[in-house]
Amino acid sequence: MSAYQPVTPEIISALQAAVGADAVTTAQAELELHSKDQSHHHAHLADVLVYPTTAEHVSSVLRLAHEHLIPVTAWGVGTGLEGSAIPVYGGISISFEKMNQIVQVYADDFQVTVQPGIGHKDLNAILARQGLFFAPDPGANATVGGMLANNAAGIRTVKYGASKDNVLKMQVALADGTLINVGSRSVKQSSGYDLLHLFVGSEGTLGIITEATLKLVPVPSLMSAVVAAFESVDAAVEAVVAVRGSGLDPAALELIDAAHCRMLRMTENVDLSDHPTLFMEFHAAHESTLRSGLDAVKEICEELGAISFRATTDPAERRQLWHARHHSYEIMVRSHPGYQFFIMDVAVPISAYPALIGYVEHLKQETGIVAYMIGHAGDGNIHVEFPFADQDEYERCMVMNGLIVEKALELGGTSTGEHGVGLGKARYMAKEHGGALDVMRAIKQTLDPKGILNPGKIFIG
Amino acid sequence: MSAYQPVTPEIISALQAAVGADAVTTAQAELELHSKDQSHHHAHLADVLVYPTTAEHVSSVLRLAHEHLIPVTAWGVGTGLEGSAIPVYGGISISFEKMNQIVQVYADDFQVTVQPGIGHKDLNAILARQGLFFAPDPGANATVGGMLANNAAGIRTVKYGASKDNVLKMQVALADGTLINVGSRSVKQSSGYDLLHLFVGSEGTLGIITEATLKLVPVPSLMSAVVAAFESVDAAVEAVVAVRGSGLDPAALELIDAAHCRMLRMTENVDLSDHPTLFMEFHAAHESTLRSGLDAVKEICEELGAISFRATTDPAERRQLWHARHHSYEIMVRSHPGYQFFIMDVAVPISAYPALIGYVEHLKQETGIVAYMIGHAGDGNIHVEFPFADQDEYERCMVMNGLIVEKALELGGTSTGEHGVGLGKARYMAKEHGGALDVMRAIKQTLDPKGILNPGKIFIG
Numbered sequence: 001m002s003a004y005q006p007v008t009p010e011i012i013s014a015l016q017a018a019v020g021a022d023a024v025t026t027a028q029a030e031l032e033l034h035s036k037d038q039s040h041h042h043a044h045l046a047d048v049l050v051y052p053t054t055a056e057h058v059s060s061v062l063r064l065a066h067e068h069l070i071p072v073t074a075w076g077v078g079t080g081l082e083g084s085a086i087p088v089y090g091g092i093s094i095s096f097e098k099m100n101q102i103v104q105v106y107a108d109d110f111q112v113t114v115q116p117g118i119g120h121k122d123l124n125a126i127l128a129r130q131g132l133f134f135a136p137d138p139g140a141n142a143t144v145g146g147m148l149a150n151n152a153a154g155i156r157t158v159k160y161g162a163s164k165d166n167v168l169k170m171q172v173a174l175a176d177g178t179l180i181n182v183g184s185r186s187v188k189q190s191s192g193y194d195l196l197h198l199f200v201g202s203e204g205t206l207g208i209i210t211e212a213t214l215k216l217v218p219v220p221s222l223m224s225a226v227v228a229a230f231e232s233v234d235a236a237v238e239a240v241v242a243v244r245g246s247g248l249d250p251a252a253l254e255l256i257d258a259a260h261c262r263m264l265r266m267t268e269n270v271d272l273s274d275h276p277t278l279f280m281e282f283h284a285a286h287e288s289t290l291r292s293g294l295d296a297v298k299e300i301c302e303e304l305g306a307i308s309f310r311a312t313t314d315p316a317e318r319r320q321l322w323h324a325r326h327h328s329y330e331i332m333v334r335s336h337p338g339y340q341f342f343i344m345d346v347a348v349p350i351s352a353y354p355a356l357i358g359y360v361e362h363l364k365q366e367t368g369i370v371a372y373m374i375g376h377a378g379d380g381n382i383h384v385e386f387p388f389a390d391q392d393e394y395e396r397c398m399v400m401n402g403l404i405v406e407k408a409l410e411l412g413g414t415s416t417g418e419h420g421v422g423l424g425k426a427r428y429m430a431k432e433h434g435g436a437l438d439v440m441r442a443i444k445q446t447l448d449p450k451g452i453l454n455p456g457k458i459f460i461g
Numbered sequence: 462m463s464a465y466q467p468v469t470p471e472i473i474s475a476l477q478a479a480v481g482a483d484a485v486t487t488a489q490a491e492l493e494l495h496s497k498d499q500s501h502h503h504a505h506l507a508d509v510l511v512y513p514t515t516a517e518h519v520s521s522v523l524r525l526a527h528e529h530l531i532p533v534t535a536w537g538v539g540t541g542l543e544g545s546a547i548p549v550y551g552g553i554s555i556s557f558e559k560m561n562q563i564v565q566v567y568a569d570d571f572q573v574t575v576q577p578g579i580g581h582k583d584l585n586a587i588l589a590r591q592g593l594f595f596a597p598d599p600g601a602n603a604t605v606g607g608m609l610a611n612n613a614a615g616i617r618t619v620k621y622g623a624s625k626d627n628v629l630k631m632q633v634a635l636a637d638g639t640l641i642n643v644g645s646r647s648v649k650q651s652s653g654y655d656l657l658h659l660f661v662g663s664e665g666t667l668g669i670i671t672e673a674t675l676k677l678v679p680v681p682s683l684m685s686a687v688v689a690a691f692e693s694v695d696a697a698v699e700a701v702v703a704v705r706g707s708g709l710d711p712a713a714l715e716l717i718d719a720a721h722c723r724m725l726r727m728t729e730n731v732d733l734s735d736h737p738t739l740f741m742e743f744h745a746a747h748e749s750t751l752r753s754g755l756d757a758v759k760e761i762c763e764e765l766g767a768i769s770f771r772a773t774t775d776p777a778e779r780r781q782l783w784h785a786r787h788h789s790y791e792i793m794v795r796s797h798p799g800y801q802f803f804i805m806d807v808a809v810p811i812s813a814y815p816a817l818i819g820y821v822e823h824l825k826q827e828t829g830i831v832a833y834m835i836g837h838a839g840d841g842n843i844h845v846e847f848p849f850a851d852q853d854e855y856e857r858c859m860v861m862n863g864l865i866v867e868k869a870l871e872l873g874g875t876s877t878g879e880h881g882v883g884l885g886k887a888r889y890m891a892k893e894h895g896g897a898l899d900v901m902r903a904i905k906q907t908l909d910p911k912g913i914l915n916p917g918k919i920f921i922g
Contacts, residue, residue, distance in 0.1 A: 184873070
């Protein structure tokens with residue numbers, strides 16, 4: 001690691017000259033607001049916080065940091081779940097909160113160009129007027145820049161892909177402040193190396209995103225919802241495979257495990273039985289498409305022994321059916337007063353999903369630890385949620401976390417499906433990537449030889 | 462450029478020791494068969510051709526080449542259109558013709574792992590038994606390795622994406638022979654840098670693909686076909702935008718320009734009028750979905766002034782309707798005896814498609830040159846096809862090619878949508894990528910410091 005230099009009064013003055021005096025702060029309260037995300041990772045203060053409004057501001061800040069060997073970490077809105085935006089080496093935190101404009105809507109191209117600080121929900125509220133939306137939805141109102149830096153995904157990924165599948169072009173500030181464009185507004189491009197996807201998911205360690213052109217899709221005119229319970233996770237996963245194999249193209253295909261269903265029922269009387277339950281959503285342009293799709297899904301679920309099956313095409317009923325899924329986290333938190341939650345994220349090929357979930361069940365039984373599972377079953381992605389009240393319990397969660405990650409890797413999966421590496425998953429990179437990690441390090445060294453970009457993330461040591 | 466070393470008898474012996482005596486040849490006839498692809502680029506012989514059957518063979522060949530500073534170019538089956546597989550610096554050509562096995566089918570995961578030398582049509586013939594297929598289809602029976610190295614696309618890309626969207630994991634041999642794995646069989650992965658997409662489309666200049674796990678999709682149970690003619694390209698493109706905006710999710714959305722339609726009609730009495738004509742295909746799991754989709758498409762086309770509209774859900778009629786599109790190249794070649802064809806490839810945002818095509822029309826009128834256009838309109842991708850009979854005509858095509866590429870770039874597009882950079886597009890890289898080209902060069906230098914991997918491609922000088 002480089003020997004970073006302190007943020008001196010001269011650096012502060014230079015930052016003020018670069019981005020404006022109002023856009024630079026060292027106020028303790030503001031630094032604290034930007035010291036911690038929604039994860040369990042420890043807070044760490046930056047030495048100075050800057051609020052750029054243009055790519056040129058970001059470029060100037062980086063030029064300065066590069067010259068003076070000061071760490072730079074980008075901040076979206078703090079909804080991360082692996083500490084990726086925590087400035088663990090101090091230095092400069094670049095907050096994108098004021099760089100949140102829509103640059104241009106290209107309605108005929110199903111594209112929009114935005115500044116990275118815009119929240120995806122805010123963006124979609126505006127795009128709805130034109131019948132378009134940006135599909136990835138990690139739940140919280142994460143910024144587009146944060147979603148891209150982290151390759152966030154969410155419940156719509158089974159149909160529409162993750163963030164990386166919904167971006168066409170970005171402007172990126174390199175470590176020395178150089179601004180480059182990667183990708184193209186042409187949806188097809190076979191020209192040179194795919195730098196776009198190298199920067200997407202690199203968590204601000206190779207460059208900082210200053211603008212992005214996103215793929216949009218038409219707002220579906222009709223949606224249906226299905227909730228189906230099964231005797232076992234195996235049966236539920238068989239249904240997942242059958243639904244996907246049928247060509248029905250679900251827009252969401254979620255699993256809530258029996259323990260979680262029970263907790264939802266016990267605490268808020270949610271109408272679920274203590275069984276693994278699938279939540280599905282289908283999008284269509286025509287009522288008849290939607291109806292024939294639901295008939296097919298019903299047939300599949302019943303054939304595979306569904307205990308219960310509820311379906312609707314009515315928007316109000318749909319919201320009610322999905323209530324338990326959409327509010328599962330809040331209900332869980334409310335039902336465990338005095339507890340914090342550690343939420344872990346792994347993903348495996350769908351065929352290995354029953355084995356992974358079976359392993360977590362086995363660990364729970366063996367240790368008596370409380371845990372709930374909720375997952376994007378259509379993608380083989382699962383989140384295990386552990387309540388903890390003290391340091392001992394927290395450490396037990398960490399042990400479980402490690403075991404589950406190892407299991408996911410053994411099953412041909414990944415240590416993180418959508419939360420990113422950040423601080424928590426860095427220790428698993430060598431095991432997951434083997435010799436490819438050396439290539440990642442070499443690229444990091446090439447693009448950020450001084451190591452100023454978000455140090456402490458992805459790589460250990 | 463490095464000072465490459467000759468392929469000496471000692472090198473030949475070492476290659477024979479590494480991959481077997483039968484798998485190494487310097488026979489002129491075989492070298493000639495591997496010296497030229499389907500493009501207009503000049504042939505060039507390798508000094509030696511090797512036929513590995515395992516990744517370890519490829520690794521050994523690279524280790525040797527790396528040590529002795531010998532260029533290495535990978536060869537699939539020679540269907541490339543930009544000379545990417547031509548060994549312009551001689552050295553070793555690695556043919557994957559005998560490394561063409563299916564390693565494993567993961568039916569429940571909708572995945573297959575293959576060796577790179579398998580033809581995608583051959584692969585799909587086998588997968589059809591399980592109701593699955595690998596969607597990208599560049600037309601010719603290209604190898605999967607070649608398709609990935611080149612990010613090939615084709616007519617199904619509007620729904621299913623290009624090659625890069627249909628691969629999950631690869632094994633890659635680096636310049637020094639090290640084998641690494643990139644990507645994951647988990648469909649979601651947010652772990653470390655996306656090296657998978659860095660190698661996809663890098664045309665063998667960063668590493669050589671030795672195995673790939675592909676995404677598969679269910680064979681659609683039902684398909685429909687639509688052929689609709691319009692007064693102008695503008696009107697046709699309006700229909701393209703409207704169809705995509707309607708959420709109908711076409712599986713193909715192709716354009717044949719008026720000149721090409723006329724040529725098809727004049728030479729083989731194909732039932733088309735002299736107007737820009739859209740060819741569409743839709744996939745569905747249910748008859749009612751297909752029918753309601755066709756009704757909607759008809760409404761859109763008629764509203765936008767279609768001159769003619771034909772649609773069918775009958776498989777035999779569908780093949781007949783699409784005959785002109787599927788055989789357009791052969792018919793064109795047959796109708797121009799004594800001519801060769803230069804086929805160029807650019808892509809733009811769909812909103813710029815009419816401007817691009819209008820520009821080509823303008824060039825044709827101004828110069829009197831003969832050219833036909835056929836394109837993946839749903840993706841904004843167009844191929845301009847120029848017949849030429851002699852060097853003078855060829856050079857006129859090259860001038861046109863340059864002007865059209867410049868126009869595509871000016872319209873926010875790319876110099877190549879699906880044919881790759883190879884030899885022909887290298888000169889446009891600086892203009893298309895600006896400062897990002899320096900990053901590409903830096904990555905090339907990092908991963909292939911001796912410059913042995915497919916030299917002469919992508920980068921000039």
